[in-house]
Amino acid sequence: MTAIIGLLSFLGIGVGGFLSLKAIFKKQPKKKALIFTGASFVVMIGALALAPTSPRIDIADKSIETNDQGTAIIEGKTNDQSKITLDGEKIKTNNGEFSYEVTLKDDQPQKLTFVASIGDNDKAETIEVKPSKAFVAFLNEEKQDQDTLKKAETALVLAENKPTKKNYDEAATRITSLTKEKDDFTKRLEIVKENVPIYEAVELAETKQTKEQVDSATALVAKATLNKDSLLKRLTTVQQKITEKEKTEKQIASAREAVEKAEQEPTDDHYNQAIARIKELPNGNTELTNRANGVKQTLAAQKEEAKKVAEAQKKAAQEAQKAAAEQQQAQAAAATQTPETPAPNTQAVSQRVLVTPTGKKYHNRVCGNGTYNESTLEQALAAGLEPCSKCFG
Numbered sequence: 001m002t003a004i005i006g007l008l009s010f011l012g013i014g015v016g017g018f019l020s021l022k023a024i025f026k027k028q029p030k031k032k033a034l035i036f037t038g039a040s041f042v043v044m045i046g047a048l049a050l051a052p053t054s055p056r057i058d059i060a061d062k063s064i065e066t067n068d069q070g071t072a073i074i075e076g077k078t079n080d081q082s083k084i085t086l087d088g089e090k091i092k093t094n095n096g097e098f099s100y101e102v103t104l105k106d107d108q109p110q111k112l113t114f115v116a117s118i119g120d121n122d123k124a125e126t127i128e129v130k131p132s133k134a135f136v137a138f139l140n141e142e143k144q145d146q147d148t149l150k151k152a153e154t155a156l157v158l159a160e161n162k163p164t165k166k167n168y169d170e171a172a173t174r175i176t177s178l179t180k181e182k183d184d185f186t187k188r189l190e191i192v193k194e195n196v197p198i199y200e201a202v203e204l205a206e207t208k209q210t211k212e213q214v215d216s217a218t219a220l221v222a223k224a225t226l227n228k229d230s231l232l233k234r235l236t237t238v239q240q241k242i243t244e245k246e247k248t249e250k251q252i253a254s255a256r257e258a259v260e261k262a263e264q265e266p267t268d269d270h271y272n273q274a275i276a277r278i279k280e281l282p283n284g285n286t287e288l289t290n291r292a293n294g295v296k297q298t299l300a301a302q303k304e305e306a307k308k309v310a311e312a313q314k315k316a317a318q319e320a321q322k323a324a325a326e327q328q329q330a331q332a333a334a335a336t337q338t339p340e341t342p343a344p345n346t347q348a349v350s351q352r353v354l355v356t357p358t359g360k361k362y363h364n365r366v367c368g369n370g371t372y373n374e375s376t377l378e379q380a381l382a383a384g385l386e387p388c389s390k391c392f393g
Contacts, residue, residue, distance in 0.1 A: 055082040055123045057116035062127055068134030070104040074112065074127055082116040082123075102129055107136045145179055152178055156188055163195040163226055164203075195226040202231050205238050209245065214238055244282075251281050252288075259288050262295045266302065271295050309371065316372045319352045320364035320391070323377075327351060327364075351377035361388040 059076040066072045084091040091098050109130045116123045152174035159167040175185045201217040221231045255277035262270035274292045353362040354372040362380035
């Protein structure tokens with residue numbers, strides 16, 4: 001108000017001065033103009049005298065609580081000449097009164113400093129806005145709702161990425177616990193439910209690894225609305241494993257057949273064939289390898305036995321040849337003796353011959369099939385054996 005009066009008085013002085021000059025130039029009475037000018041001047045002096053030089057700000061409460069939504073209204077008073085600001089923002093006043101609404105974002109109190117300014121003079125007033133108990137409870141409930149919502153979202157995303165029955169049930173439980181129904185969550189959960197049997201079919205195909213399960217799962221995946229490409233890749237991998245498994249089973253069967261043949265007819269050729277088949281197996285086969293090693297040991301034993309038999313036959317042949325030579329020498333010596341003095345039958349005592357376990361002849365060399373054992377002529381005769389016509393003919 002003082003400012004308005006001052007402004008009007010200033011205008012009055014201007015108007016009065018103009019009228020006085022006009023009266024002088026026109027030589028008219030200038031008493032009224034001077035009176036008007038003087039009065040305006042007096043009023044202006046009075047307005048200036050009454051105008052405050054210091055800013056004023058009054059806030060009734062230095063501390064105030066919010067309502068249950070976290071909002072509080074701060075009210076204060078100032079003089080007409082003061083400009084009120086908060087953090088540089090001008091606050092609107094009306095007849096020296098102002099109000100300001102503040103809303104807290106959390107449960108922490110907030111201090112606000114209002115500044116009244118006239119020229120370079122400032123006056124500050126600070127008020128603390130505290131959260132009410134109702135607002136703190138509201139914040140806690142809101143936080144709990146947010147946590148519940150976040151957990152529901154996490155469970156739903158997991159169920160969408162891996163739509164198993166377990167993940168679906170977990171997501172359904174979380175969504176049901178929400179205080180506010182979310183339509184988009186419900187729709188997404190329904191999609192998960194539709195894809196659970198498809199996902200389970202793929203898992204079953206991966207476990208069983210049979211053509212029937214793969215074909216069944218492939219038919220269902222064609223209708224999938226979640227992770228379709230990923231499921232198809234998984235089925236392709238299963239099909240590859242089945243193909244590899246069938247190939248391996250054929251290789252194992254071939255190797256088993258080769259080992260069985262080597263066991264029935266243990267020859268070097270059959271053994272080498274069995275080993276070659278076993279080496280073709282991707283991960284080998286301990287059972288077949290052990291059985292092949294058994295064939296190898298059998299072959300080694302046969303070769304050792306054959307070697308001993310050959311050595312025995314060779315030795316027996318040498319002994320027989322030696323005995324035959326001695327017999328010929330004895331016969332030659334007997335031919336030179338007189339009939340009255342027969343030569344002693346030393347051949348019967350010391351001559352070495354060859355006999356067989358079931359033969360009825362004794363030999364001086366290996367002259368046929370069978371196992372020949374070394375014996376003396378005396379033992380052969382005692383056993384009732386007769387000389388071989390081929391060896392002694």
